[in-house]
Amino acid sequence: MNDEIRAREVRLVGADGEQIGIKSIRDALQLAIDANLDLVNVAPTAKPPVCRIMDYGKFRYEQQKKEKEARKNQKVVDLKEVWFRANIEEHDYQVKFRNVVKFLNEGDKVKASVRFRGREITHAAIGQRILDRLSKEVAEICNVERAPKLEGRSMIMILAPKNTAQ
Template sequence: MALRRPPRVRSRVPEEPYRINERITAKEVRLVGDNIEIGIYETSKARAIAESQSLDLVEIAPTAVPPVCKVVDYSKFKYEQKKKQKEIKAKAQKVVIKEIRFGPNTDDHDFEFKVKHATNFLKEGSKVKAYVHFVGRTIVFKERGVNLLNRFSEALTDFGKLEMEPKLEGKRMTIILAPLPPKK
């Protein structure tokens, strides 16, 4: 019986998102940065300018003609980019969906109570998913569910807009309401 060697594990260094210094392959580049005369230079001359300031030449727009390069400290540049990405991610809104459940025979008082809750949810900026849950033979009364959900969406027209029409999925008929954008 032959012995098998364990497979080789290659340590893979993550590839840099930007080309720097010697990795820039273009003949000419548009040079930008602090304390630099903006213009088009040969890559070797641009690299020399960066080295004279003991900084790096970083290709920031490789698809431009000619490519745009910036004279900057590369580690500081990477830190700034990472910081910008975190900021963008933090500003992105997280969508919260609140659910409200009805039965096909929901009474008027319960309906008003749930409309009041939905109004508060929409004012907070959350989406509202309202559904009618059909139990047992109540599935026969689908039109009651449609009527109830349409009445619900009409009661909330001042606070939210209908995002999804009443849709039956199994034993649930669902609608989704999104909050209206704040008025300026």
């Protein structure tokens, strides 16, 4: 900006957005000083570089306001984990199922895990059935982001809400 611009000539854009044309850097700086504004290089890679006459302090303030508003409006997606056991009873399954639905409706991803203890690991098909049943029951509100897969003593599946899944 201003004296830090190192080009000989620049394409100049006025304060109200009109094209002034290609000017030498001295002429452009003089026009900016006469308007009591700054000369800002907005496209340094162009041939010739594009400079604009503007109030740089006001411009930076408005940019920061826009960034703050964008940060305020963005939703942080959490990963919630729900654990199942291989020999889970029906009522316990229903409670955990309702939690999964609640998390998905809030826009969070869900990591559904079946934990195997002791010799239960030899019956991994039971865990597969539990996770398949869960994925079928919540199919209308979510996508399976990662299919059930055995990792150590746990079988893990990740579900993502339909409105935020890629």
